[in-house]
Amino acid sequence: MKYKQPNRPQKSWIRWFAVWLASFTAVVVLMPALLVRTVPGSGPVPDAVNIKDSMEVSRQGEPPWIPVYLAKEKRTELVSLEQYVRGVVAAEMPMEFELEALKAQAMAARTYILRRLLDGDQSSVPVPEAMVTDTTAHQVYVTDQELKQRWGEENYVSYMEKLNRAVTETKDIILTYQGQPIEASFFSTSNGYTENSEDYWNVALPYLRSVASPWDAKLSPRYKETITLTGKELQRMLGLSSAIPVTSGNTSSIKVIERSAGNRIKKLSINGKLFTGREVREKLGLNSSQFQWKYTNGKWEITTFGYGHGVGMSQWGANGMAKESRKAEEIVKYYYTGIELGKASNLLKGKVSNKIGFPAYKSRESGKNG
Numbered sequence: 511m512k513y514k515q516p517n518r519p520q521k522s523w524i525r526w527f528a529v530w531l532a533s534f535t536a537v538v539v540l541m542p543a544l545l546v547r548t549v550p551g552s553g554p555v556p557d558a559v560n561i562k563d564s565m566e567v568s569r570q571g572e573p574p575w576i577p578v579y580l581a582k583e584k585r586t587e588l589v590s591l592e593q594y595v596r597g598v599v600a601a602e603m604p605m606e607f608e609l610e611a612l613k614a615q616a617m618a619a620r621t622y623i624l625r626r627l628l629d630g631d632q633s634s635v636p637v638p639e640a641m642v643t644d645t646t647a648h649q650v651y652v653t654d655q656e657l658k659q660r661w662g663e664e665n666y667v668s669y670m671e672k673l674n675r676a677v678t679e680t681k682d683i684i685l686t687y688q689g690q691p692i693e694a695s696f697f698s699t700s701n702g703y704t705e706n707s708e709d710y711w712n713v714a715l716p717y718l719r720s721v722a723s724p725w726d727a728k729l730s731p732r733y734k735e736t737i738t739l740t741g742k743e744l745q746r747m748l749g750l751s752s753a754i755p756v757t758s759g760n761t762s763s764i765k766v767i768e769r770s771a772g773n774r775i776k777k778l779s780i781n782g783k784l785f786t787g788r789e790v791r792e793k794l795g796l797n798s799s800q801f802q803w804k805y806t807n808g809k810w811e812i813t814t815f816g817y818g819h820g821v822g823m824s825q826w827g828a829n830g831m832a833k834e835s836r837k838a839e840e841i842v843k844y845y846y847t848g849i850e851l852g853k854a855s856n857l858l859k860g861k862v863s864n865k866i867g868f869p870a871y872k873s874r875e876s877g878k879n880g
Contacts, residue, residue, distance in 0.1 A: 574858060576623060578651055579640035586640045587653065591854065595620045596677045600657055601650035602696075603825055605669040608832030611825070612676035614841040617851075618823055621684040621694040622649055624854050628691065685842055686852035687717045694846070697818025698825050699730040701800040704845065705772035705820035710788055710799070718821055719847040720771040725830020732817040732826075735797050739810045747793050750781050756805045764803060772820055774800040788819075822846065 576594040577586050589597070598619040603612055625631070626641060626648075634647040644651040652660070661669050685692045693715060695707075700723040707718035727733050741753045754763050767777040767784075775787030787799035798816040805811075818824075823845035831841045843849060 574627060574854075576627075576642070577640045579635060579637055579643045580653070581643050581645050586637060591620065591623070592677055592681060594623060594651065596673055597644075597651040597653060598623075598649045599676055600669075600673055601644075601652040605661070605665075605672060607825075607829045609672060609676060610832040610836065610838045610841065611829040612672070613680045613838035614823065614828050614832075615696070615825065616676050616680045617683050617685055617838065617842055618694040618696050619649055620680070620682075620854060621686075621691045624684055624857065625691040625693065628857065680838065682853050682855050684852050684854050684857070685846055685849050687846075687849050689852070691852070691857065692717050692846060692849055693822075695819070695822035696825060696845075697820060697822065699732045699817040700726045700820060700824040700827055701733075701773060701798055701816035702727060703772040703820075704822065704824060704827075705770060705774060707821050709770035709772065709774070709776055710819050710821050717846045717849050721845060721847070723824045723827035723830075723845075725833075726816065726824055726826045729830050729833075730817070730826035732797065734813065734815055735817075736811055736813040737794075737796070739794070739812065740808075741810065744794075744810050748780060748783075748785070748790070749793070750783060752781065754781055754810075772800075774798065774816075774820060 574591050575588055576591060577588050578594065578597075579586050595616050599612055599615050602619070603615045605612075623642065632638075632641065635641065635643060642648040642651075657670070658666055685694055693707075695718065702722065702724060704719075704721050704723055706714070706720045708714040709720075739747070741756075744750075745753050756763075763781050765779045766775055767779055768775075770776045770787075775790070778785055778787065778790065780790075787801075790796070791799045791801070794812065796812065797814040798818070798820065800816055801812050801814045803810060803812045823842065828841045828845070831844065832838075836844075839851060842851075
């Protein structure tokens with residue numbers, strides 16, 4: 511009987527195909543778990559969640575899920591609404607602040623993300639599976655793991671207890687105007703007044719009106735700051751064609767043309783060139799658009815008052831009000847004119863955004879409390 515040569519090419523092909531199939535299956539199953547994970551404390555997560563589903567599940571009595579893009583780690587983390595609010599409050603306010611100020615911040619943070627969910631707003635998010643980032647492009651957010659490193663073992667338990675109270679005692683509460691969630695902007699420190707929205711963003715919103723905020727000057731370490739620039743630096747940063755002339759300390763080449771209701775510089779002229787106060791603030795990296803200047807010892811000294819854009823709730827002002835025994839509701843109704851408190855769950859019922867059609871991803875982990 512003649513010996514038959516085995517068909518080696520065929521067996522090799524079969525082995526290669528088996529290896530390829532196993533590798534492909536592993537990638538399909540494992541990659542979503544590597545790129546998108548849930549956070550302990552978020553509770554059980556639906557098998558498949560996307561942005562649209564994150565609102566859909568709320569109709570079944572479950573919380574909406576917030577996919578947060580962690581910029582430094584370049585991955586998306588899936589958290590419940592209240593877990594997200596907790597991470598924002600921890601990032602945006604010192605835990606030494608009064609409880610009522612933290613509660614006011616929690617309501618503002620919850621309102622911000624709910625508005626994005628309802629509007630289907632994915633602006634400034636670099637990946638399709640996320641709703642927001644953890645940066646100042648949206649709201650700063652920190653994970654529990656980061657908080658343990660930031661606070662240390664000694665403070666973690668007491669701070670987390672206080673933080674949980676702020677979130678739990680305001681659970682589901684949002685800020686509304688005519689039944690809809692507001693643009694709940696906030697900032698660190700006022701110059702003594704908050705700003706009308708149109709004076710900084712060119713959009714007039716009836717609940718973002720200028721109000722007095724006298725607490726900031728007494729409490730905030732960021733109320734006043736002075737920076738020093740050379741004439742060449744100032745010329746370059748402002749994009750001027752020539753240096754600003756100075757004669758015997760006279761700085762008449764810089765003139766304020768208009769001030770806002772919040773006493774910030776709205777328009778000014780520098781060397782005959784027209785700027786908004788916001789433009790100068792951003793070009794020079796100033797803390798505020800209320801600033802003064804003087805030329806001394808061959809350099810420009812620019813002093814700012816306040817820290818941030820000035821629109822909405824002042825965080826240090828909120829803490830000042832809380833120190834005067836004002837409740838969180840009083841604080842938010844003071845800084846956001848004419849608003850009411852509402853419930854996120856009521857607005858989410860049956861309102862699934864049609865503007866977002868993100869690919870579903872599967873979570874491979876279930877969170878546990880703590």
